[in-house]
Amino acid sequence: MDLDELLKVRARFDAEVREGAQADGGGALVVRVGPVVRQSVPGPGWNGVLWSDLDAETADAQIAAQVGFFAERGCPDFEWKLYAHDRPADLGDRLRAAGFVPEPPETLMVGLVAELAQLPVDPPEGITLRVVTDEAGVDLMMEVHAGAFGSERPRIREALLSRLRDEPETVAAVVAMAGDVPVSAARMEMRPGAAFAGLWGGGTVPQWRGRGIYRLLVAHRARLAAELGIPYLQVDASDDSRPILERLGFGVMGVTVPYIWTRPGPDAD
Incomplete structure (x- = not known):
């Protein structure tokens, strides 16, 4: 895609996935409050701001309003998902001034399903794919995440279990197995009628990297998206995944x- 086409696709992404966001399950509620779209959940899950349309006069008040909302709910933390083209241009500085801490930047990427679905899907030698449909499969994914990313992800586990139980049509998860050992895992999240499916959690344990497994999992999910008539795959890519x-x-x-x-601790000033 050339630059003009990418900008058009980004505008569609902003409108459909961010401003027009749908709740991601687990009792989550997505609402638009003035120039902000946010999601809140009653238990484990993702709380945060998905989209905003602010300016220099409204930004600080809206940031304070969202902090107040989530603090009043007792949320231990929440995320403001900032995109480089969001307004105002200094929104990141304003968030930091309000006590937010930035995590490493990710590259917003998009691929055409019609092209990606043509990638070869033959597994590397010794690798088989296991489709995740139950708690045992989710636990295999969490084992991969711990090995690939070096951290436990209990919120993702609970959210994925909730989706598989209540809305299985909105998620497709897969684990690459070397015999009985899980070595790579990934999931795809989508909504009926949506133009975009999101690729999430793609990771491979260090000793199995460089063998084409990540590519295999992308191709596997692209073929699923093609079967569902979804035209675009979207990824928030790490520096490792981008190339x-x-x-x-x-x-x-x-x-x-x-x-x-x-949320500040009890000893915070």
Whole structure:
């Protein structure tokens, strides 16, 4: 895709996935409050701001309003998902001034399903794919995440279990197995009628990297998206994933940075 086409796709992404966001399950509620779209959940899950349309006069008040909302609910933390093209241009600085801490930036990328579905899907030698449909499969994914990313992800586990139980049509998860050992895992999240499916959680344990497994999982999910009539795959790519995705044909739509607000502890000033 050339730059003009990428900008058009990004505008569609903003309108459908961010401003027109749907709740991601687990009792989550997405609402628009003036110039802000946010999601809140009653238990484990993702709380945060998905989209905003602010300016220099309204930004600080809206940031304070969202902090107040989530603090009043007792949330231990929430995320403001900032994109580089969001307004005002200094929104990141304003978030930091309000106590948010930025995590590493990610590259917002998009791929055409019609092209990605043509990638070869033959597994590397010794690898088989296991489709995740139950708690045992989710636990295999969490084992991969711990090995690939070096951290436990209990919120993702609970959210994925909730989706598989209540809305299985909105998620497709897969684990690459080397015999009985899980070595790579990934999921795809989508909504009926949506133009975009999101690729999430793609990771491979260090000793199995460089063998084409990540590419295999992208191709597997692209074929599923093609069967569902979804035209675009979207990824928030790490620095490790970006070059692989670019080689597969993904284009760059921009940069996104998760800004995290954490409830102050009892000893905070």
